[in-house]
Amino acid sequence: MDSLRRSYNTDVIVKKIKRLDWIPDTATGVFMIKDCILIQNYTGKTYTYKAINFISGEQQYLFHRKNPVTHDDSKKITMKLMKLPFFNMEYPKSGIEMIDYIFTVIFPMYGYTVRKEQVNLSKHMFKAMEEEKISMSDIAVGLGKTHAYLVAAIVHNIFIRESIGTRPMPMIISTSSIELQRAIIRDYIPEISKMLYENGIITNPITCVLRKGKENYLCENRLKDYFNTLDPSKKRMSEYKALKRLIKDIEIDLDEVKGISNYDKRRICVKTTNCFKCRKHKSCSYQNFMTNARKPHYHFQICNHNYFFADILKRKKGLIPLFPEYKAVIIDEAHKLIGAAGQMYGAFIKQNEINSLMKKAIPQNAKTKMKKNIAKICKDTIAYNNLFFKELIHQIPKNLYIDDTEKFETIITSRANVLMKKVLANLEELLKLLPDKDKKLLFDIRRIVEEIKAFMHCNIIYWIENPNAKGQTVLSSIPKTLSQEISKDLWCIDRSMLLTSGTIAVDGDFHYIKKKLGLNLVNRNKILEISKSSPFNFRENCMIYMANNIPFPNGDNEKYIKRVAEETYKLIKASAGHALVLFTSYKPLRKVYKYLSEQITDIPLIEMSRGKSNAVLEFKKSKKGVLLATGSMWEGVNIPGDILSHLIIVKLPFPIPDPISEYEKTLYDDMEEYKNSILIPKMLIKLRQGAGRLIRSEMDTGIISILDVRASRKGNYHDAVINALPKCKVTKELGEIERFIIEKKDKSYFE
Template sequence: MDNTQENLDIKDILKKIIGEKWITEDSTGVFIIKDCIVVQSFTGKNYTYRVVNYVTGDQKYLFYKRQELAKQDYDGVIEKIKALSFYDMKQASDGSEMIDLIFRDIFPKYGFVVREEQVELSKHIYENMKERKISLSDIAVGLGKTHAYLIAAMVHSIFARKGRFYKQMPIVITTSSIELQRSIIKEYIPEISKMLIENGMISSPITCVLRKGKENYVCENRLKDYFQSLDPKRKRSSEYKGLQKLIQSRNIDLADAEDISGYDKRKINVKSSQCMKCSKFKTCAFQQFMKEARKSTYHFQICNHNYYLADILKRKDGRRSLLPDYQTVIIDEAHKLMDAANQMYGTTINEHEVNHLMKKISPTYSKKKSQKELKNLTSEVMALNQMFFDALTEQIPGTAFFDDTEKFPTTITLRIMTLLKKMVLTIHEISKKMSYTERQFLIDIKAVLDGLRVFLLETNIYWMENPKAKGQRMLASIPKVISKELGDDLWTVKRSMILTSGTLAVDGDFSYIKHQLGMNTISDWKINELTKSSPFHFKKNCMLYMPKKIPFPNVDDEAYIHEVGQEISRLIDASNGHALVLFTSYKPLRLIFQHIKEKHPNRQLIAMNRGRNTGIDEFKESQNAVLFATGSMWEGVNIPGDVLSHLIIVKLPFPIPDPISDYEKSLYPDMNEYLKSVLIPKMLIKLRQGVGRLIRSETDTGVISILDVRASDNGRYHQEVLHALPECRRAEGINDIQAFLKEKKDKLYFE
């Protein structure tokens, strides 16, 4: 982003000024300096040179030479250009002025609308970067926060270069979704880069690199070995050709590989334990990519929250970092950072992984004494592993097995602790008895031992996952003080931290997220907060319906299921489908879907099951279907246009109790305090995420129906819900919904 050095990448600029007929087609470009390009023409005897301002079209003849201009002569030419009146015409004096220039003068040339709140947001972010402060911003959908923080970051980089103690460092952008990462790399940054170059703001392209975990990349050795082991007659033709194509292309990013199954990807991806001893380590395409990616010359390093936290933890432990040194971090989708922290600071022991490792270590032959000993030890660990998980499962109370429970409470009893210690000792014994061949598994052995030892501590919260799936059971834990640990790791380093999301605050209050992320000990002067409401006309384009006569939510009450089913049936008739019905769990989804299916045999109804995401595409391609969903559909899904015009929220999305929330609850003096400080903020954030699925553009229109009596006019959480949502028209009954949609939609909508 340096706009004070000559830039030799001139193809696009040359094409532009030839197209504008400012120079002849036989001209060639020499170099660019800020908003000017030096062009060369050959007359047959001499080379003539002129300078053109490629933004304004101003130009001036410079000189002619018998020989082509040499690079060592550029400095003298640059001095002549700097003296011209049309050189660097649009250079801003400071960052704030440059942000204004970009949003108000440059972007509108390319069809962008000037949004005052977007400009304010970009300036807010820039000031926090400059002062190395922490920014918390809650920014509604449609305001353009991605462009706001990218421009702020680019402007910050331009002006930071002018500082006396400047050191080249990238800016880290971390998000929770791969879709946003790809959009930033493939759309936002190239598009902004092109616009700024064309307008003389920068002279060379903005560079970025996507960083992902090793498992997302191809190991060339494993790929070749796996491919050679396949029988083309028994392997699906498309998958076989996909692997063949991957070998030929030398592409290492599995996300770009076509026609390759998840099973195949696990067979060919990079494995940490096999890298260091690999004979092709120095020539490996993955290692070359990693060497290049770690360079600080990239303007942006882009990753997900897990990768960013993995880098933090490696630095903390004194290990080699994943990312180069940086002074600014942008955390987009920051409401998901704590979920990533629970994974990265947590520990899991998987029944299958322990057994699988023991099977790999166990010798095929056991003729020698050492082989027999090793085989017996691995068999003993597998037996202990099963007893360990059986004992854990027995500790789970029968009342815990609800339909949608994912984290099951368990207790580390004296017997379980004994089994755990015995397993640790036996695995340690295995590590000492392994031959040279088996020593390739030392890294995996260490990982299992480190994981098991965590469960000997009393400072953690424990739970089980998949307790009824023998062989796939998992024991998990996180530290009780995870917020403090996260806070110590994130906020004690002097760097600017920009946290942004559409749902970071509750009614403009950031207390919940600050508590969650361990920010309570940070001085107020170091944190700047900002909220920006939606630029969309909700009062004009959106109606809110909250009926009063629905029974109190109780999935086990047949009367409740019947009444809610009846109301949903009437609502989807009122909107002629075009509806997303959002649930908080699968049991009511199944029961109510069945009820609606019987009532509407001719309507296209789609139910999302666990692990089935094809329903989203089916819904998007439909004209007026109804999608019944839960889980991931509460956030991050964009369904544009009239396909989704009615969002029906069956129940307020309070979190399902689990061992983490049980511990959290114990920290508060009473249930009311816990409800006010944790449960209601969590519910309102999730509710806002769900509501965000409906109105995604200036032209979207639709209805939000909330069928939880606790949200209705006399309900316990009515005021909190109203304050959390944008101001909409209110519907008193279903007739109001029909009238509103007839006013907003064309005739085709009702066919």
């Protein structure tokens, strides 16, 4: 709760008590403190004043006078208010009691249902913040974890810290998706702030700011320069007008600007190197935003995982941090933290980036000896660079060129090492020769030099990406000690950390995620763990079907593909469509789609192919269609209602082998230990993510069908799969699916 401070933002409370007819329409608010407001009403001759507890409605006349009260009178009047019997009468005196009060008294006034498990979760999170510990919470869909951690944070950061007079610090909320970030900023925080404000818990609204990488923000100079180069007759008119409007009505967040293309955004976004020489630094909207955002007055700083790690790494290097000093971090969608860490701690050499920079560095008029030398170095660097990547691609084993490999094993041979060193030497030479005015070019070359140097250490895992895309190949790496570095940079600092997700534990066990994030290196007493199952009635609203007559999964076996296609056809018919068929790779997806498209004509079939971005929208519009998908459809997609009533999982989502998993394997004494510690937990976590696409609300009903024989009663992973999935009826009879659908769905479902 806020300390004893007056708030002069009385409009919301005045409207509330006028609506309740507690004061006349002519009355106005002077200030509020705790749950009381001072009301002023001018009678035509004098000003009358009374105090009202805007929670209970109790009120008392105080005094009247000829002239209105001034700011100087506030302190004396406050002392009178504090002596009233109804001042501050409603509020709990501890954080835990306050959380109870918010969830069980305030929220229900606005239509929220009291969920005991949600309240307990919020208390658990508050305790972690209070004791500066690390909380790990695996929370199923529907429990309301976002409300839980926001309430815990508000009670802690405002109620506790300000009441004891400590300097306020913001809290960081890091998520994986921009959709969740927007929801927190536009929906959750304003709604919670309004409810708490109207009920006297806070005396000022909760504030937050969204933080993104610079490429998401507008550079006004680049916008004007770019717009001046456009020919209206050659530019799409809607985009031209959108850019023209943007010049007039500056909106620095490019994600919020409508009507402009990604191509345009890349040409008008902020570039750090441009900022170095910009004369309009003081009047720049982006710089003003960043200056304001770095101040500690916001209650919440909201970002994605990569941005959060960028701040961590800046602090580690002694550079200016992105955030002001903070005391607590909430990491939602925590299962995505591992991937973000790999990107931020890793190194990347991009073939086309080096070639592009060298072409920019070649002088246009290479007449002087110096310029001729620069031109030669640039051309040589392009040649060495292309030979380097050609050598790496040549080392990729032929059997890896399968449909869905993303990380290709390669070897930096002695020849590749020589070529890499030649590229590095040339780039370092260019840094000496290029003029200082080429700040952007020099900045980019220095960055690439650092990236290349990272590959000269033996303590890395490296691989090739995009070997078939001409000139677009990337050599990537992560440190072998990634988990140790995360542990040292994140968990060993004196602050509370809340990690929450629907899928960071396997049957309540956090061992896998703790090992990957280096939390296994932290003192056990510093970590609090909690798992909460979904409040949805899965026993009534969901059924699991497990096929037991399909061959062992093998995408190259035509008999296997045919049986999968036949079984999928029967399942689609049993549920009258309304199905999402999840694959682990594109190759079997295409084959099964071809078979089904020849058999099914009365139900729309949608194939999610590479680069197709509108497949989900097409599926939703179909009302009863079938979407065959892989990749991103395993998580983060929300399709509530009857449109998706049947989730068909073709194969258990074991990870595709890659250089990272091959290295991890060497850390275990035998394959069985590696499988139990890494492979199976990783598979079960992704399985839970996939299964989570089906039941998204209390009203949803549907079937989860699994076609992998390894999950059937005679399979090795049956018990592990059953324990990972929602607790509901399990069947192997197709007829049970038909009966379930007929029982749970109304007539409109079948139309």
